[in-house]
Structure formats: structure tokens, C-alpha cells
Amino acid sequence: MIKRIRKLYRNKFWSSEKRATFLGVKIGYGCDIQAVSFGSEPYLIEKGNHVQITKGTKFFTHGAAWVLREKYPDIDFFGKIRVGDNVYIGNSALILAGVTIGSNVIIAAGSVVTKSVSDNQIVGGNPAKIIGNIEEFEKSILPFNLKTKGKSFSEKREILLSLNENRFIKK
Template sequence: MNKLNPKTELDILKERGLIVGKNFNFFNSHIDYGHCWLVEIGDDVTITNSTILAHDASTKLQFGKSKIGKVKIGDRVFIGYNSVVLCNVRIGNDVIVAAGSIVTRDIPDNSIVAGNPARIIGKTSDYMEKHRENLKTKPVYDTYWPYKTREQIEKIRNDLEHDYGYDE
């Protein structure tokens, strides 16, 4: 958004027919501008540095037509950095798409997928339970990243020399 054009990219996509639910987090990502009206995104979804495509132009030169298909993303979905979701794909509820994944087919509820093409590697519920337990024993930091002091940063660096923790 800027002073000359107060509309964000997301505002424009919604005007063009993109459907999004509540608490949609859209960071440095791209949703198919020409076919955004074929994309539906549920509640509590985060998409980070990724691409959602509702068309496939591989047939355009040969036939003069692009393949198009709906993309439906359920509730409580996280799409990790540098992932691509191709057209005609449904992603269920409570799904984690690992960074760098290429989603070429439907993903059922409660799944973690990774790879190219993305394949199921686990259950979201198991993953969350593991981290719920780890939060009791691993280092946890509560200052949001832009407000960390140099001292806090140095402490975190030292704490995480041989393990991981959790941050705000």
C-alpha cells in the first residue's frame, strides 16, 4: 500500500473475487492474479513467501487454452516459505505445508506435507503435541523479534548453540 494507491495487493485480489476467511496472514506471497476468483482460503491461514496458482499455461501454446482449476485451502493451514500450490488442489483443515513444497494433489485434514511433489510425512496433531511438550522444557523467549535488545539476542545465541527453542 502507498499514498498514491491506498489499496493493498490483497484488497485488489479480493475485489477480483479471491475469497479469504478470518485471520488470513499473507506475507510476500503471490496469488494467481488472473484467476484469483478460483481461490478460496479458510480461517486462520498463513502463507509465507509462496505462490498459489489457479491456472496452468502449459497447454496455452498448443491449444490456445490454459488449464484452470479451483484451489481450496481449509482452516488452520500454514504454507511454508517458497512453496507452490498448483491449480485444481484442495488442502484440508489443520495442514502444514513444509517450506519449499510443491503441492500437486489434494491434501487431507490433519496432515503435514513436504517435498516436490509434496507427500504426507506426518500428522499435524502429533507434531503439535510434540511441540506442546517441548515448550515445557526448551528455552522460550517472549520478546517480539524487532524489540529484542542486543543482550537478549546474545543470550538466545548462547542458549541455542546446541539445541532449539521457541520465540514470540
């Protein structure tokens, strides 16, 4: 009973970063971790500095040994997951065992990352594939920089609703 109360307290009052550290995840400074699942071996996960991991992302440090357990009853395998510096992982991404994500990387929402990602890449899809690089991304979005970071909700709303259509990114 006390264990359940402690767990409820941690989930309600601790930040996601504090909970992750408590579970054994190694986290650098300046990170933003939202509602994330670190799986059953969170101590095998390491994050660099300035990493944002958004809601619904899941990390898997093992898996699929079940299909061999009748033949090998004690089989189990694991893979460490490492995330470099200055990384953004979009909503509901799945990161599989043994993956290393380099620095200056964007993982698109909903991606299934089955292989390591080198520095300065943007990946997306299932399975995740390279869809661009950070330099191209920077060039494409700078003309749309509206400099609203740090503005209040109402200030940002007022600015965004007053703009012409050509100030918004179109795909």
C-alpha cells in the same frame, strides 16, 4: 498511466489481505498473507480462517494447455484452489490448479503441491508428500515451547541468547 499509479498505490499502501480481496480471493478471518502471487484467476482461490501464507508462495489456477494449442487453438482449463482453516503454507510453496488443502495442515517451504491434502497432515517436497501429522508435530515441539510470542524483539533476543543448547530443536 492512472491504472499504473493505482496499482503502485495498492502495492505500497494496502495490506496483502486487502490486495488479495480486491483481486477476488475469498479470505476468512484472522489470516496473514505475505508477498504472494495469486496468478491470473485469483477469483478461483478460497482461503479459510486463520491461514498464514508466507513470502514467495504462488497459486496456479491453470496451466500447460499451451502444448495442445496447435491442435486445439481454443483449449483452456482451470481448477479452483481451496484452503481450509488453520493452515500454514511455508515460503515459496507452489500450489497447483484443482488442489484442496484441508484444515490443520502445514505445507513445508518450497513444496510443490500437485494433489489435494487431507486434514491434519504435514506435507513437503517436490512433489509434496505426507511427511507427518499435526498430532505428532504437537508432541514433538511442545517440550521446546519458550513462550516468547508477544515479546518485543529485544526481550526475545535476550531470552534466546541466554538459553542452553538443549532448549532448541535439533534435526
